[in-house]
Amino acid sequence: MPLELSFVDLLDYAGTFAFAISGIRLASVKNFDLFGAYIVGWATACGGGTIRDLFLNMSPFWMTQWVYLVITGVALVCYMFWHKFINRISGTIFLFDAIGLALFAVVGFQKTIEAGFPLWTANIMGMCTGAVGGVIRDILINEVPLIFRRDIYALACIFGGVVFSLAYMIDLPNFLCQILCAVSVFTVRVLAVHYHWQLPILHDEEDKL
Amino acid sequence: MPLELSFVDLLDYAGTFAFAISGIRLASVKNFDLFGAYIVGWATACGGGTIRDLFLNMSPFWMTQWVYLVITGVALVCYMFWHKFINRISGTIFLFDAIGLALFAVVGFQKTIEAGFPLWTANIMGMCTGAVGGVIRDILINEVPLIFRRDIYALACIFGGVVFSLAYMIDLPNFLCQILCAVSVFTVRVLAVHYHWQLPILHDEEDKL
Amino acid sequence: MPLELSFVDLLDYAGTFAFAISGIRLASVKNFDLFGAYIVGWATACGGGTIRDLFLNMSPFWMTQWVYLVITGVALVCYMFWHKFINRISGTIFLFDAIGLALFAVVGFQKTIEAGFPLWTANIMGMCTGAVGGVIRDILINEVPLIFRRDIYALACIFGGVVFSLAYMIDLPNFLCQILCAVSVFTVRVLAVHYHWQLPILHDEEDKL
Numbered sequence: 001m002p003l004e005l006s007f008v009d010l011l012d013y014a015g016t017f018a019f020a021i022s023g024i025r026l027a028s029v030k031n032f033d034l035f036g037a038y039i040v041g042w043a044t045a046c047g048g049g050t051i052r053d054l055f056l057n058m059s060p061f062w063m064t065q066w067v068y069l070v071i072t073g074v075a076l077v078c079y080m081f082w083h084k085f086i087n088r089i090s091g092t093i094f095l096f097d098a099i100g101l102a103l104f105a106v107v108g109f110q111k112t113i114e115a116g117f118p119l120w121t122a123n124i125m126g127m128c129t130g131a132v133g134g135v136i137r138d139i140l141i142n143e144v145p146l147i148f149r150r151d152i153y154a155l156a157c158i159f160g161g162v163v164f165s166l167a168y169m170i171d172l173p174n175f176l177c178q179i180l181c182a183v184s185v186f187t188v189r190v191l192a193v194h195y196h197w198q199l200p201i202l203h204d205e206e207d208k209l
Numbered sequence: 210m211p212l213e214l215s216f217v218d219l220l221d222y223a224g225t226f227a228f229a230i231s232g233i234r235l236a237s238v239k240n241f242d243l244f245g246a247y248i249v250g251w252a253t254a255c256g257g258g259t260i261r262d263l264f265l266n267m268s269p270f271w272m273t274q275w276v277y278l279v280i281t282g283v284a285l286v287c288y289m290f291w292h293k294f295i296n297r298i299s300g301t302i303f304l305f306d307a308i309g310l311a312l313f314a315v316v317g318f319q320k321t322i323e324a325g326f327p328l329w330t331a332n333i334m335g336m337c338t339g340a341v342g343g344v345i346r347d348i349l350i351n352e353v354p355l356i357f358r359r360d361i362y363a364l365a366c367i368f369g370g371v372v373f374s375l376a377y378m379i380d381l382p383n384f385l386c387q388i389l390c391a392v393s394v395f396t397v398r399v400l401a402v403h404y405h406w407q408l409p410i411l412h413d414e415e416d417k418l
Numbered sequence: 419m420p421l422e423l424s425f426v427d428l429l430d431y432a433g434t435f436a437f438a439i440s441g442i443r444l445a446s447v448k449n450f451d452l453f454g455a456y457i458v459g460w461a462t463a464c465g466g467g468t469i470r471d472l473f474l475n476m477s478p479f480w481m482t483q484w485v486y487l488v489i490t491g492v493a494l495v496c497y498m499f500w501h502k503f504i505n506r507i508s509g510t511i512f513l514f515d516a517i518g519l520a521l522f523a524v525v526g527f528q529k530t531i532e533a534g535f536p537l538w539t540a541n542i543m544g545m546c547t548g549a550v551g552g553v554i555r556d557i558l559i560n561e562v563p564l565i566f567r568r569d570i571y572a573l574a575c576i577f578g579g580v581v582f583s584l585a586y587m588i589d590l591p592n593f594l595c596q597i598l599c600a601v602s603v604f605t606v607r608v609l610a611v612h613y614h615w616q617l618p619i620l621h622d623e624e625d626k627l
Contacts, residue, residue, distance in 0.1 A: 024620070027566070027620060028620040028621065030562065030566075030567075031567065031619050031620070031621065032566045032567055033566065033567060033568075033616065033618065033619050034618055034619075034620060035565075035566070035573060036563075036567055036620075037566075037620045039566065039572075040566065050473075054263055054473075055259075055268060055269055055272060056268060057266065057267060057268045057475065058475060059473055059474060059475045060473055063473060063535060063539050063542075064535070064536070064539070066538055069542075079620070080620065083620075117272060117273070118273075120275055120278075121273070124272075124278075135349075139348060139349075139557060140553075140557075140562075140563060140566070141562065142351065142560065142562040143351065144239065144349075144350065144351045145245075145349060147244075147245070148236070148239075148241045148242065148244070148245025148246075148248065148349070149239075149240065149241055149242060150242075154244060154248075199242040199243045199244050200242065200243055201240050201241070201242050201243075202236060202237040202240070202241055202242065202243060202245075202246045202288070202289065202292075263472055264468075264472075264477060264478055264481060265477060266475065266476060266477045326481060326482070327482075329484055330481050330482070333481075333487075344558075348558075351560065352560065353448065353558075353559065353560045354454075354558060356453075356454070357445070357448075357450045357451065357453070357455075357457065357458065357558070358449065358450055358454060359451075363453060363457075364453055407451065408451040409451065409452055410449050410450070410451050410452075411442070411445060411446040411449070411450055411451065411452060411454075411455045411497075411498065411501075412446065412449065
């Protein structure tokens with residue numbers, strides 16, 4: 001269960017911080033109290049990995065590593081003191097988010113491969129690790145999940161997963177596979193936002209639910 | 210984990226398609242993009258079975274079988290090209306849904322029995338497989354789950370589970386138990402809608418939450 | 419999996435009843451039908467423990483013990499016949515809730531320790547057992563979870579968990595640890611409501627989501 005590669009550790013910690021900030025920020029818009037903001041930040045950061053671990057039939061990664069609780073706490077304290085600053089630099093926040101997405105996708109992919117599942121399952125688990133935290137965040141703040149309506153997010157993970165799979169199949173060293181995957185996810189995400197890439201909306205006549 | 214009976218396979222695939230259509234349809238009412246519609250369709254179809262498998266302490270069924278992802282994709286493509294048609298034939302959509310409900314209840318019941326749990330647990334897992342996908346769908350589109358307010362849905366699964374249990378206890382062949390269960394669920398569901406069977410509402414003076 | 423201590427059993431059953439009433443009450447405000455109210459009551463009562471068991475990588479406790487289904491049913495029947503009475507005595511309802519919170523925190527703490535996890539994980543699982551049921555309830559009725567915005571609730575579990583941990587570390591008999599923990603959670607919760615203890619709100623300028 002413990003991640004032994006220090007590179008994966010680093011990816012994991014940086015991504016946790018970035019995602020926690022994103023959750024705490026939305027919780028503050030909803031006027032949650034400090035506890036609520038902490039939980040939403042934590043769920044945004046650790047929710048995807050938790051679901052991934054439940055799907056892999058193991059206890060969630062954070063249950064034996066208190067570092068994730070500490071990182072979320074640090075994110076909360078940072079936000080409390082710098083929230084005006086953080087809100088003003090929304091471009092940087094977006095980069096945080098894209099880095100987190102890339103890092104989490106790699107961790108999810110890697111862990112699923114190590115658990116013995118096929119590449120396509122690893123690809124889905126990479127996306128799950130990256131994108132499900134945001135879905136849980138939006139459910140907790142009672143909003144329609146953003147990623148179902150706005151630009152390319154989870155699909156960037158899928159793209160990165162395909163890159164990882166190809167690199168993996170031609171026997172590149174694992175370290176390189178991970179970097180290529182992370183760079184792909186990050187690049188697609190940044191380009192998607194910069195050029196306003198969007199998927200078509202599934203329109204419908206407003207009929208009664 | 211793989212379902213070996215080809216009869217169960219068939220039930221599973223047909224139910225997946227029917228439920229995916231139901232999820233995609235509601236996602237389109239909410240103007241989700243194609244990715245969002247795919248995920249909601251997939252969650253409607255596979256969500257109940259996923260929760261069932263987590264409760265049975267195993268990895269979800271779809272993690273080793275890509276066929277469910279393909280079926281959801283086919284449902285999305287069908288809906289994209291035929292959505293006006295599909296919305297007009299809401300009676301047929303309803304039949305899809307009832308068939309899916311019946312098929313999923315059988316699969317859930319069977320799998321829980323095979324995992325060594327008692328009949329009453331299998332009954333609940335059958336209902337879970339059939340009805341929880343719709344609850345997850347409604348949470349994802351940020352609506353109050355329909356099945357908590359409208360007609361007989363999950364209770365049809367419970368009735369089918371009782372029929373399965375009785376057939377199982379008098380040692381009918383498994384194939385027959387499954388058919389009896391599926392027919393019971395389907396019949397109760399169709400009759401419930403046709404005759405507007407409803408459970409009493411739990412009324413309350415509007416007091417503050 | 420079965421809880422063998424009769425003291426823990428009793429805690430568990432009383433807490434289940436109290437939490438189920440709280441869920442059924444909110445379901446009735448939303449005009450759910452009897453089935454919906456039953457499920458929301460059940461999810462409020464058993465949801466926290468279910469998530470805890472999934473995190474501990476075991477099947478949920480209620481899958482081998484039908485008593486929890488019966489208790490929820492009893493709670494529903496009680497509410498149907500006495501709901502005006504129950505709504506009038508909201509002070510008593512609150513005590514129910516506080517007792518449930520205390521009891522569930524103890525059960526969650528105990529079970530996690532027995533599964534071999536460290537004390538800090540047990541502390542989180544105690545909070546999870548006590549507080550997550552209410553979060554699931556609020557998601558099912560499509561409201562922003564109360565505990566993210568209002569007074570001290572989950573934090574009372576954390577406090578009780580710290581008391582349990584200290585008692586556990588100085589080798590007090592297990593029975594005493596449990597009582598001290600339960601009394602701590604209950605006391606903090608009651609004092610928090612009586613004196614309107616609140617956590618600071620994380621304010622923010624309304625910026626676009």
